[in-house]
Amino acid sequence: MGLAQNVLDDGLGGIEHNFVTARIEDLVKWARSRSSWGASFGLACCAIEMMGTGASHYDISRFGMEVFRASPRQADIMIVAGRVSQKMAPVLRQVYDQMMEPKWVISMGVCASSGGMFNNYAIVQGVDQIVPVDVYAPGCPPTPETLIHAIETLHQLIEDGEIMRRREATGSGAGIELSAEAPATSPVVIGSK
Amino acid sequence: MSDGVETAEQTVATLHGCPLIDSHGQQVLLVPRESYVSVVKSLLVDGYDMCIDLTGIDYLNMPHRKVGAGVQPERFEVVVNLLSLTHRQRIRLRVQVPESDAVLPSLFDIHPGTEAHERETYDMFGITFDGHPDMTRILMPEDWHGHPLRKDYDQGSIPVQFKGSHS
Amino acid sequence: MSTVISAGTNEGGQELRSRSELTAKELFREVGSVLRLSEAEAAKLAEVQTEAPEDQTMIINMGPQHPSTHGVLRLMLELQGETVLRCKPIIGYLHTGMEKTGESLTYMQGGTNVTRMDYLSPLNNELVFSLAVEKLLGIDGDIPERAVWMRMLLSELNRMSSHLLFLATNGMDIGAVSMMLYGWREREEVLRFFQKVTGLRMNHNFIRPGGLAADLPAGWRDDVLEILENLPSRLEEYDILMTGQPIWRERLQGVGAITAREAMALGATGPILRSTGVPWDLRREMPYLRYDDVEFDVIVGEHGDAYDRYAIRFNEIRESMRIVYQILDRMPSGDYRIQNKKVTPPPRARIDESMEALIHHFKIFTEGFKVPEGEVYVGIESPRGEIGCYIVSDGSSTPYRMHMRAPSFVNIQALPHMMRGGLVADAVAVISSVDPVLGEVDR
Numbered sequence A: 001m002g003l004a005q006n007v008l009d010d011g012l013g014g015i016e017h018n019f020v021t022a023r024i025e026d027l028v029k030w031a032r033s034r035s036s037w038g039a040s041f042g043l044a045c046c047a048i049e050m051m052g053t054g055a056s057h058y059d060i061s062r063f064g065m066e067v068f069r070a071s072p073r074q075a076d077i078m079i080v081a082g083r084v085s086q087k088m089a090p091v092l093r094q095v096y097d098q099m100m101e102p103k104w105v106i107s108m109g110v111c112a113s114s115g116g117m118f119n120n121y122a123i124v125q126g127v128d129q130i131v132p133v134d135v136y137a138p139g140c141p142p143t144p145e146t147l148i149h150a151i152e153t154l155h156q157l158i159e160d161g162e163i164m165r166r167r168e169a170t171g172s173g174a175g176i177e178l179s180a181e182a183p184a185t186s187p188v189v190i191g192s193k
Numbered sequence B: 001m002s003d004g005v006e007t008a009e010q011t012v013a014t015l016h017g018c019p020l021i022d023s024h025g026q027q028v029l030l031v032p033r034e035s036y037v038s039v040v041k042s043l044l045v046d047g048y049d050m051c052i053d054l055t056g057i058d059y060l061n062m063p064h065r066k067v068g069a070g071v072q073p074e075r076f077e078v079v080v081n082l083l084s085l086t087h088r089q090r091i092r093l094r095v096q097v098p099e100s101d102a103v104l105p106s107l108f109d110i111h112p113g114t115e116a117h118e119r120e121t122y123d124m125f126g127i128t129f130d131g132h133p134d135m136t137r138i139l140m141p142e143d144w145h146g147h148p149l150r151k152d153y154d155q156g157s158i159p160v161q162f163k164g165s166h167s
Numbered sequence C: 001m002s003t004v005i006s007a008g009t010n011e012g013g014q015e016l017r018s019r020s021e022l023t024a025k026e027l028f029r030e031v032g033s034v035l036r037l038s039e040a041e042a043a044k045l046a047e048v049q050t051e052a053p054e055d056q057t058m059i060i061n062m063g064p065q066h067p068s069t070h071g072v073l074r075l076m077l078e079l080q081g082e083t084v085l086r087c088k089p090i091i092g093y094l095h096t097g098m099e100k101t102g103e104s105l106t107y108m109q110g111g112t113n114v115t116r117m118d119y120l121s122p123l124n125n126e127l128v129f130s131l132a133v134e135k136l137l138g139i140d141g142d143i144p145e146r147a148v149w150m151r152m153l154l155s156e157l158n159r160m161s162s163h164l165l166f167l168a169t170n171g172m173d174i175g176a177v178s179m180m181l182y183g184w185r186e187r188e189e190v191l192r193f194f195q196k197v198t199g200l201r202m203n204h205n206f207i208r209p210g211g212l213a214a215d216l217p218a219g220w221r222d223d224v225l226e227i228l229e230n231l232p233s234r235l236e237e238y239d240i241l242m243t244g245q246p247i248w249r250e251r252l253q254g255v256g257a258i259t260a261r262e263a264m265a266l267g268a269t270g271p272i273l274r275s276t277g278v279p280w281d282l283r284r285e286m287p288y289l290r291y292d293d294v295e296f297d298v299i300v301g302e303h304g305d306a307y308d309r310y311a312i313r314f315n316e317i318r319e320s321m322r323i324v325y326q327i328l329d330r331m332p333s334g335d336y337r338i339q340n341k342k343v344t345p346p347p348r349a350r351i352d353e354s355m356e357a358l359i360h361h362f363k364i365f366t367e368g369f370k371v372p373e374g375e376v377y378v379g380i381e382s383p384r385g386e387i388g389c390y391i392v393s394d395g396s397s398t399p400y401r402m403h404m405r406a407p408s409f410v411n412i413q414a415l416p417h418m419m420r421g422g423l424v425a426d427a428v429a430v431i432s433s434v435d436p437v438l439g440e441v442d443r
Helices: A002-018 A024-034 A045-054 A089-098 A110-114 A144-160 A162-170 B033-046 B114-125 C024-031 C039-046 C098-102 C110-114 C122-137 C145-174 C178-198 C220-243 C246-252 C260-266 C271-275 C306-330 C348-353 C355-366 C407-419 C424-434 C438-442
Strands: A038-042 A077-081 A104-108 A135-137 A177-179 B013-015 B018-023 B026-031 B050-058 B076-084 B089-097 B103-105 B128-130 C004-006 C058-062 C074-080 C083-090 C374-382 C385-393 C401-405
Touching: A024 A144, A038 A045, A038 A089, A045 A077, A045 A104, A045 A144, A045 C178, A077 A089, A077 A144, A104 A110, A104 A144, A135 A144, B018 C374, B026 B033, B026 C374, B033 B076, B033 B089, B033 B103, B050 B114, B050 C385, B050 C401, B076 B114, B076 C385, B089 B103, B089 C374, B114 B128, B114 C407, C074 C424, C083 C407, C083 C424, C098 C110, C098 C401, C110 C122, C110 C401, C122 C145, C122 C374, C122 C385, C122 C401, C145 C178, C145 C220, C145 C246, C145 C306, C145 C424, C178 C220, C220 C306, C246 C306, C246 C424, C260 C271, C260 C407, C271 C306, C271 C385, C306 C424, C348 C355, C385 C407, C401 C407, C407 C424, C407 C438
Parallel strands: A038 A077, A077 A104, A104 A135, A177 C004, B026 B089, B103 B128
Antiparallel strands: B013 B018, B018 B026, B050 B076, B076 B089, C058 C074, C074 C083, C374 C385, C385 C401
């Protein structure tokens, strides 16, 4: 009661110390960064470390991310954990397309970031050839601390609005169109052994 | 001697009509393509009731290899690993498969567990298996061209570029 | 700049053909070899609701991205209502070309490649690769005792961590989601020990041809004892949470049953074969390392269903603990690797003193050691079954052909037989009980 009386007495002059104001944009970004849900896209060994990060010892639940939604429609962050093979690449793109904006991608591990130690016909050399990546987490596999660092970096980027600014400036996504006609074709024959 | 190094195997044992050699203490049976299925059936009767593994090898880069016991080497080889639970013994079969006619009868009717192995051997080497219920690619996408584990199939590495390096 | 990528691969060849196209003989083939089953047995198995007309069945796709599959396994299920009639597992979504890569890596680097196949028990992959290379080199009888016992210790701890992960994922798939957190809690203890010994939590490349990469650190005994002391009470907790619980039993007993003859015909090994009553464990029947010197029991099931497989893996954790206790008592002192200049690098201190040591170190790490011509197959018991390594050498420093016989690759063939006549929810339980690791399925 006394507090409310103070507010009424101060009037407009007391706005600074009686109200908290913010732009809606900032509040939305703050909320988004703290409750982003991951789309489970665990492929290989990195998936085990990702699950380890979600477990009780490293616990990404304190960052709001313990829920890994199976449905891409309900997810915000796609953590590509593991090596992406030629057969899996279209599936990855489909799942990415089904996610609702705003969406972000963390490329976890060296195989997702660049093909890793598997520089051969079977692995896509970097998932950024298929989806636009926001944060790369190196390691083979990255320890849960590395993954948490990557997630926190992404959260900071979301909160700063850096990513939205860039997307508006350059146009959305990686500029890749899907065509149903062109089939998967012959192998990559670049470079020598 | 025409066999060169394999003097130790001159007086080879045979099992079901095929030469039996020793490789680091393991039994290896060199089976010709014609009697492949019948030898596997006879071994099944002998007690080798589990087929553990079936795979292929492309010997393109080893053209002058010696198989042993006077067996003519071909480009491809299919290796079948059988296990006998009662005798606690393994035996390995090596079948030469020529490049021009890379077909082998399927072991699916005797050992249904070879289904996935034979599909993989087809996918990776191009050796087809007669009588297999589903002779399609298993590891590569369905419409892939080429057989990756052949020696004339490039590994597909892309040259890695480092920041600040020339070119 | 836009590029065109196709939206999907043409996987027409992967479809299930409609059942009207199949003759009766083909249908018998779907349930197993006609020669191995008697006609009466095959007819009884094929009788599962085949009178349903074609338009009442539905072919749906489960995966490759799905929370309940252990990695990127795609299943095409033919359903009639909720009942699964036929199932076709489609793999290849994680194909990494490891066997091709293995042909360009030296034998010392080969461990890094091979260890990423079965990423839940990486030390077992490295062990089988090292055993095969040592056999080809002819040094398999000369590995020092300490190295052998260290390998056993790491292999058994790996078996424990893999089975704990099985408990976690099995629990989560059946619905006991808290089991996921508990299983990982124990796993972290074992991984912490691995990090202390090998430097990495996973994919260690620690077991190398000739021995191991380094010796056990000081104080390792206390660390292992700590793990072993905390585990029994936690296992009791999981027993109470799962084993006796009525819902758990209802969901797993009788689900995914397979007979011993079917399992043997399909080449299934490991807990699947042992759950059908066949007491086949390579550590007991065809011992490698010093498994014939330690006492442990081989856990065998009766019914061949998912509950037996769960119970087998659960009790194998206890058996592994028993083995580790014995190893703790009997670990000999000595070298952690063979002192063969051509195979193992010299100790770092010697490189400063001796030119020869420097040259050997250089040659081993750049060019690799040469292995005489020959071919060999070695099989060991991994947590999933028999893992085998078949190496063909042409005398150079890289393998000519390196093939791994992956247990999950073969065990997945048993899935259609286990799921037949069950419900879709049971399909999830069955996959979970087979415990496939797609890294080794697809290699």
